[in-house]
Amino acid sequence: MKVYNTTKGASMPKDDLNPYGVGVMRLREMSISIENFSESDIAHIGYCSIHRIKVVLCRVGNCWGIRGRMNDQIKLHERQFGCRGQVKAYWIVSGKKIMSLHRHFNGTTEELMSAYNxxxxxxxxxxxxxxxxxxxxxxxxxxxxxxxxxxxxxxxxxxxxxxxx
Incomplete structure (x- = not known):
C-alpha cells in the first residue's frame, strides 16, 4: 500500500466538537463535497476521527462511501451499469491524520500537463x-x-x- 500524502488536520473549539462537525471538517480537508455522503456517514467519519479509529473512504464509480458501509452504493452501481463495480480506496482517516492513497497534483498547470503528457x-x-x-x-x-x-x-x-x- 503506497501512501502518497499525509496531512494532519486542524483542531476545533470544544463546543463544535460533535461527530458531524468533525466529519464535515475532515471531508473539507480532503476536498470532498459533503453531498457525496449521508449525514450518518459524515457522523461516522467524525466519530471515528474523534476516537482515533481508522476509516477508509472508497469510491464505486462516482459514488463515495465508507468501506464496510457501501452496500447501497454498490447496489446503485449494479442497477445503473448492470455489473458489480470495483471498490477503490482513496483516503484513510485515522484521528487527525488523513492519508492519500493516490497521487494528487496541487502544482501548476504545466506540472499537471507534463505528468499526463x-x-x-x-x-x-x-x-x-x-x-x-x-x-x-x-x-x-x-x-x-x-x-x-x-x-x-x-x-x-x-x-x-x-x-x-
Missing part, C-alpha cells in the same frame, strides 16, 4: 504506424514482439547501411 516525439506523426500512434497516446512504446517483421528488402537495406558505418 506521455507522447513519443522521436518521429513525426506522418511516419508513425497506427499502433505507434495508439501506444504514444497511451504513453508506451511498442514492444519488440509487436514490431512489424522485416522483409528481405529491408534486411538488405539495413545491412548496406551497417556496412557504411
Amino acid at each position: 506521455c507522447r513519443i516525439t522521436d518521429k513525426p506523426v506522418s511516419e508513425m504506424s497506427a499502433m505507434e500512434i495508439f501506444m504514444a497516446a497511451k504513453g508506451k512504446r511498442p514492444c519488440r514482439r509487436h514490431a512489424p517483421k522485416m522483409t528481405s528488402n529491408e534486411r538488405i537495406a539495413s545491412a548496406a547501411r551497417m556496412e557504411k558505418l
